[in-house]
Amino acid sequence: MKKIIVPVDFSEHSNYALESAAILAKKYNADILALHMLEISETILTKGETDLQAETIFFMKLAEKRFSEFLQQDYLEGVNVTPIVKHFKVFSEVNDVAQQHNADLIVMGSHGSSGLKEIFVGSNTEKVVRHAEIPVLVVKNKPTNLSFDNVVFASDFSENAVTPYLNASKLFEKLGSNLHLIYINTPGDNFSSSSEMEQTVADFLQKADGNLDKLSEVKFISDYTVEKGVLNYANVSGADAIAVATHGRTGFAHFLSGSISEDIANHASLPVVTFRKK
Known part of the structure; x- marks a missing residue:
């Protein structure tokens, strides 16, 4: 840096x-x-x-x-x-x-x-x-002890999250951080079974890293919303910061769809690092 x-x-x-x-x-x-x-x-x-x-x-x-x-x-x-x-x-x-x-x-x-x-x-x-x-x-x-020892990286493990994940991995490796990967499962249309979640993450890691070495480290969290799942896990895990991918929507598209990453950045008490999807 x-x-x-x-x-x-x-x-x-x-x-x-x-x-x-x-x-x-x-x-x-x-x-x-x-x-x-x-x-x-x-x-x-x-x-x-x-x-x-x-x-x-x-x-x-x-x-x-x-x-x-x-x-x-x-x-x-x-x-x-x-x-x-x-x-x-x-x-x-x-x-x-x-x-x-x-x-x-x-x-x-x-x-x-x-x-x-x-x-x-x-x-x-x-x-x-x-x-x-x-x-x-x-x-x-006001920062008292700004640290990135333990960082929670929340992702939907979709194809367009590969670049943010690689950029986050690169940055936090330089900072000497321990990166915790989490997948938030929510009720409704976005609900996934255990096998579906594991397959999604496996496909993602194979494409991003070329291997499945980190698959056993991914935490699968169930909560009512992605935002609550991320903030709750960050709290109980003693995280120093939260990392998320953002889609970079602007204008009317943003108004209609909102942004989970911006909601997290708005409401988290911890520092939040955003990485833009391509």
């Missing part, structure tokens, strides 16, 4: 994300790219070109000053931090910056959400998770 991106909006939770990134940067000798996206109002955007340029420069300077002050944190001592300010608040740009700088990880803070606000508005973190092509670490609390 060489480069970590942290989107910063000066909130308490982005402070948690920055501190988490600092812990990882010190542990793995990585650099931090602190990214602030300057939101420019529609009023400014409708002005003439000269006025727009002048006001954009003014707000950029204010943002840079506040950004510089925000980055004066004791926990960043000894860490190489590069501040980046973007003109517009477009969350796909976080992924663009990650690709441009060949970053390994995005770290974001989130307060979580629930109810209608979550459905209709979502959060900045959810938007980044949907667009990101690299892993996204979502943290909810």
Whole structure:
């Protein structure tokens, strides 16, 4: 791990994300790219070109000053931090910056959400998770002992989960993590018998790893929803973090179908790492 991106909006939770990134940067000798996206109002955007340029420069300077002050944190001592300010608040740009700088990880803070606000508005973190092509670490609390010794990786073991699984295995191997694979069986249309579950996982591992060495390590969990199954298992197993694959849906498709991975990221108290399906 060489480069970590942290989107910063000066909130308490982005402070948690920055501190988490600092812990990882010190542990793995990585650099931090602190990214602030300057939101420019529609009023400014409708002005003439000269006025727009002048006001954009003014707000950029204010943002840079506040950004510089925000980055004066004791926990960043000894860490190489590069501040980046973007003109517009477009969350796909976080992924663009990650690709441009060949970053390994995005770290974001989130307060979580629930109810209608979550459905209709979502959060900045959810938007980044949907667009990101690299892993996204979502943290909810001030880090005290950020660890990835034991990570629960939840999967449906479908064909399009192979890439997230391989990326997760690669990342957590570098971090020295013990990766716990779990399959959540739920009632209703998605219910599978024991033999069906084992066959699904066996086919998956054969395709992903080329062998069945990990088959005996997979935990089969029954619960009312995938989210509850993942969170309950993570709690009883003493996990340090949860890893999930996300489909990256956007727009109306996301509104209709939702995302289990985003629900987990919203409601888990543990850090959650998302890996996007191709």
